Amino acid sequence: MSPVLRVRGLTKHFPVRRGMLRRVVGTVQAVTDVSFDLAEGETLAIVGESGCGKSTIGRSLLRLIEPTSGAVSLDGEDVMALDARGLRDMRKRMQIIFQDPYGSLNPRMSVAETLAEPLRLHGLAGPDDVDAKVAELLETCGLQPWHAGRFPHEFSGGQRQRVGIARALATRPRVIVCDEPVSALDVSVQAQIVNLLQDLQAEFGIAYVFISHDLAVVRHMAARVAVVYLGRVVELAAASDLFAAPRHPYTRSLIAAAPRPDPDAPVDRQQVAGDLPSALAPPPGCAFHPRCPMAEARCRIDRPELRRVGGSEVACHFAERAPDRSPAVERTRSDALRKRLAVLQAARDNTAEDAAHA
Amino acid sequence: MSAPGDAPLLEVRDLEVEFRIDGHAQRAVQGVSFTLHRGRTLGVVGESGCGKSVTSLAIMRLLPQPPGRYAGGSIRFDGQELLELPEREMRRLRGGRIGMIFQEPMTSLNPVYTCGDQIIESLRQQSGLDAAAARARAVELLDLVGLPSPASRVDDYPHQLSGGQRQRVMIALALANDPDLLIADEPTTALDVTIQAQILDLMGDLRRRTGAAVLLVTHDLGVVAQTCEDVVVMYAGRIVERAPVAALFADPQHPYTIGLMAAVPRIDAAVGRLETIPGTVPPPWARIAGCRFASRCPLATDQCRAEDPPLRDLSPGHGVACWRAPIEAAA
Numbered sequence: 001m002s003p004v005l006r007v008r009g010l011t012k013h014f015p016v017r018r019g020m021l022r023r024v025v026g027t028v029q030a031v032t033d034v035s036f037d038l039a040e041g042e043t044l045a046i047v048g049e050s051g052c053g054k055s056t057i058g059r060s061l062l063r064l065i066e067p068t069s070g071a072v073s074l075d076g077e078d079v080m081a082l083d084a085r086g087l088r089d090m091r092k093r094m095q096i097i098f099q100d101p102y103g104s105l106n107p108r109m110s111v112a113e114t115l116a117e118p119l120r121l122h123g124l125a126g127p128d129d130v131d132a133k134v135a136e137l138l139e140t141c142g143l144q145p146w147h148a149g150r151f152p153h154e155f156s157g158g159q160r161q162r163v164g165i166a167r168a169l170a171t172r173p174r175v176i177v178c179d180e181p182v183s184a185l186d187v188s189v190q191a192q193i194v195n196l197l198q199d200l201q202a203e204f205g206i207a208y209v210f211i212s213h214d215l216a217v218v219r220h221m222a223a224r225v226a227v228v229y230l231g232r233v234v235e236l237a238a239a240s241d242l243f244a245a246p247r248h249p250y251t252r253s254l255i256a257a258a259p260r261p262d263p264d265a266p267v268d269r270q271q272v273a274g275d276l277p278s279a280l281a282p283p284p285g286c287a288f289h290p291r292c293p294m295a296e297a298r299c300r301i302d303r304p305e306l307r308r309v310g311g312s313e314v315a316c317h318f319a320e321r322a323p324d325r326s327p328a329v330e331r332t333r334s335d336a337l338r339k340r341l342a343v344l345q346a347a348r349d350n351t352a353e354d355a356a357h358a
Numbered sequence: 359m360s361a362p363g364d365a366p367l368l369e370v371r372d373l374e375v376e377f378r379i380d381g382h383a384q385r386a387v388q389g390v391s392f393t394l395h396r397g398r399t400l401g402v403v404g405e406s407g408c409g410k411s412v413t414s415l416a417i418m419r420l421l422p423q424p425p426g427r428y429a430g431g432s433i434r435f436d437g438q439e440l441l442e443l444p445e446r447e448m449r450r451l452r453g454g455r456i457g458m459i460f461q462e463p464m465t466s467l468n469p470v471y472t473c474g475d476q477i478i479e480s481l482r483q484q485s486g487l488d489a490a491a492a493r494a495r496a497v498e499l500l501d502l503v504g505l506p507s508p509a510s511r512v513d514d515y516p517h518q519l520s521g522g523q524r525q526r527v528m529i530a531l532a533l534a535n536d537p538d539l540l541i542a543d544e545p546t547t548a549l550d551v552t553i554q555a556q557i558l559d560l561m562g563d564l565r566r567r568t569g570a571a572v573l574l575v576t577h578d579l580g581v582v583a584q585t586c587e588d589v590v591v592m593y594a595g596r597i598v599e600r601a602p603v604a605a606l607f608a609d610p611q612h613p614y615t616i617g618l619m620a621a622v623p624r625i626d627a628a629v630g631r632l633e634t635i636p637g638t639v640p641p642p643w644a645r646i647a648g649c650r651f652a653s654r655c656p657l658a659t660d661q662c663r664a665e666d667p668p669l670r671d672l673s674p675g676h677g678v679a680c681w682r683a684p685i686e687a688a689a
Binding site: 049050156186187188189190191192194195198213215216217219220221243253254255256257258259260261262263264265267272273274275276329330331332333334336337339340341343344345347348351 | 405406506520521522523550551552553554555556558577578579580581582583584603604607608609610611613616617618619620621622623624625626627629631632633634635638656657685686
């Protein structure tokens with residue numbers, strides 16, 4: 001099956017200008033040579049820490065930021081070659097949702113207006129059926145019909161994210177770029193939005209590029225994962241392989257560092273020392289070498305290319321040396337938690353039954 | 359959760375905090391009680407608006423008044439009632455015997471002073487060191503918290519440091535005068551996971567070395583599980599469950615605690631579809647006669663809707679504010 005989204009060599013370097021003449025004094029290498037395929041209805045996660053370039057990747061895909069070079073094709077169509085009209089049409093098929101929809105929703109437009117705009121713009125609704133289509137979108141995203149008349153500031157964070165999702169969904173896109181969609185939400189609300197995204201994917205076959213720093217959410221959502229460090233993909237693998245046997249030392253330390261909600265979980269901290277280096281002057285050789293516990297002389301000179309190791313692609317000279325044991329030792333929920341969830345669920349079912357009889 | 363015979367370092371009893379907004383008193387914290395002993399770490403966990411940060415600010419007497427108001431209760435620190443302490447003495451405690459770490463060090467460090475100056479000032483004020491001794495001690499502290507090249511970094515301004523480095527400076531500042539109590543409000547929430555791991559390990563290390571008690575406010579059950587010995591779970595201004603950490607995770611009793619645990623995806627387990635808690639947190643101005651969680655709880659009965667459940671011990675040290683606990687009996 002041909003991929004719905006195909007990305008090759010995506011690169012975005014921002015010039016840094018200084019002084020009165022705005023001379024270029026350097027380049028921020030935000031994203032360099034990123035390639036991946038996204039299959040229909042699939043979720044590919046892009047994971048990394050702040051400043052690694054993951055959001056720049058997301059925005060470059062839609063040309064919200066103009067990439068420096070590289071190729072993006074959506075359903076075989078060359079996104080880079082599109083003119084303004086073509087771009088508008090493309091964005092019907094590829095949408096984006098952000099961490100804080102507040103910044104992307106017009107505060108002076110009601111939810112109905114926000115949702116009606118893309119429907120009209122793309123000729124998906126006329127004056128007769130626009131209200132019905134808006135109501136349908138609201139319902140699909142777990143909102144009430146009377147929310148249509150409300151304004152963004154009247155919503156909680158979780159509801160606002162539902163509005164952002166409804167707007168993205170309005171044009172029935174093939175791909176949605178999700179840029180940290182649940183990072184600002186409380187865990188109970190995060191669970192609702194994660195479930196909603198999964199339901200929408202199952203119903204409409206949407207493919208997600210899921211940008212996140214949270215590996216637990218990524219494990220839960222994604223079929224494949226690209227780990228990004230200083231603008232480059234350092235590991236690209238099926239989620240099951242990545243969490244069972246991470247091969248890049250950076251992936252290993254990310255997984256090891258995530259706190260487990262389980263006091264008995266073995267703590268296997270292969271701590272990376274220090275901070276993320278500046279993208280203005282990435283270290284020579286492997287960009288991870290100053291923080292890497294496995295680094296050798298070669299890593300300081302010779303930048304490892306992404307290469308196939310087992311079922312994964314890894315950019316590390318010593319990927320074969322990675323231990324087979326994952327730092328994420330598999331655990332299960334405690335028996336007590338499972339038993340109690342069953343009690344709560346049974347009570348919920350009873351209530352629903354009573355309500356149905358009443 | 360107390361070592362018998364040992365007086366607690368911090369004892370919060372029946373704390374009530376209100377905010378007066380638009381002429382209405384809104385209860386932010388209601389009947390909160392807990393104790394913290396020397397050398398222990400107590401986690402306060404809950405979602406936005408549960409009152410966890412207000413509780414920590416209340417202990418430090420940093421609530422903005424007005425609109426904030428202490429409506430009742432007591433906060434005893436090493437036997438001394440903080441709510442009756444003159445502001446001058448309270449200021450001596452803060453940064454002295456009580457150290458503080460906040461989520462965003464950029465807003466708690468003064469941008470126009472170097473990192474060193476802020477530590478030096480605190481050392482001179484609190485411990486009466488002379489300038490040279492204070493500077494030497496500041497460098498020593500920055501080294502202790504793992505700031506690279508502390509002898510030169512001591513003269514850096516906060517904006518010259520990364521987020522993780524700023525948090526290290528914040529910790530150095532909090533520890534400058536050997537506090538007995540460290541209050542950390544979401545100390546790693548703004549940091550990346552690899553940096554979070556470094557900071558949590560550092561805090562654990564320092565606690566073991568100094569014997570300080572830590573009150574850790576967080577939304578993250580993972581952070582609680584890996585750093586705390588005891589935990590209180592807050593919901594809508596109240597403590598709904600209180601237990602040693604191992605007991606809370608092995609035997610969660612309050613339906614809210616259970617819901618919260620089941621809502622988190624896990625990096626180390628396949629959990630299937632995430633559980634959600636239907637409905638929303640009641641707003642702080644809502645007058646609720648019964649349990650504040652009742653409207654979202656599948657086990658709620660008429661009693662739950664009418665009477666507020668007290669926090670009662672199911673087993674020694676494990677308290678639950680739920681009429682239906684223990685839950686198996688409710689099945």
